[in-house]
Amino acid sequence: MSTSSALPIATRGPVDHDVRAQIVTAAKEHFSRYGYEKTTVSDLAKAIGFSKAYVYKFFESKQVIGEMICANCLAEIEAEIRQAVAKGERPPEQLRRMFKAIVQATLRLLSEDSKLYEIAASAARENWQSAVAYEKRIQQLLAEILEAGRQSGDFERKTPLDELVDAIFLVMRPYLNPLLLQHSLGHAERAPGQLSSLVLRSLSP
Secondary structure: OOOOOOOOOOOOOOOOOHHHHHHHHHHHHHHHHHOOOOOOHHHHHHHHOOOHHHHHOOOOOHHHHHHHHHHHHHHHHHHHHHHHHHOOOOHHHHHHHHHHHHHHHHHHHHHHOHHHHHHHHHHHHOOOHHHHHHHHHHHHHHHHHHHHHHHHOOOOOOOOHHHHHHHHHHHHHHHHOHHHHOOOHHHOOOHHHHHHHHHHHHOOO
């Protein structure tokens, strides 16, 4: 399975400047305590001990800081999903593992830190670059599993691959998108098994 890094997020100043990482780390702690929506760049600057103007030397807005935090979080979730898929010996098992890992990883984001969940919710609601790139990489991973299943004879070959990816991703999306997941919590425990079984039956050659 190929791995893809997140799309670059627009920042200012030297690329490898330590201050940028320091601001992102401090901002994550501040958002965890006070929430993303209620925090301003002035609040962040004061909490970090920098001037507002100095923060703006590295980030053009609060959203860009949030994007970096979101991208880091989504990268961790994606890594967990890819690790789960890699443990499957054949494409059908990989697909089942993918469904299960998506639900578990996104649920953890929802439950572990409600303040950081606000960032993920904003990213999904406003189509932040980090969230869009993450969904595209998950779709690419899905396409790789489906193509491998076709090559192994586990999955049918008649339906165009892009149609299959789009359709199955729509089935996954309520458990991948944090805004949609909050409305699907009642089904989260049994959803991975039931949905993956349904999808796998539809993929039979």
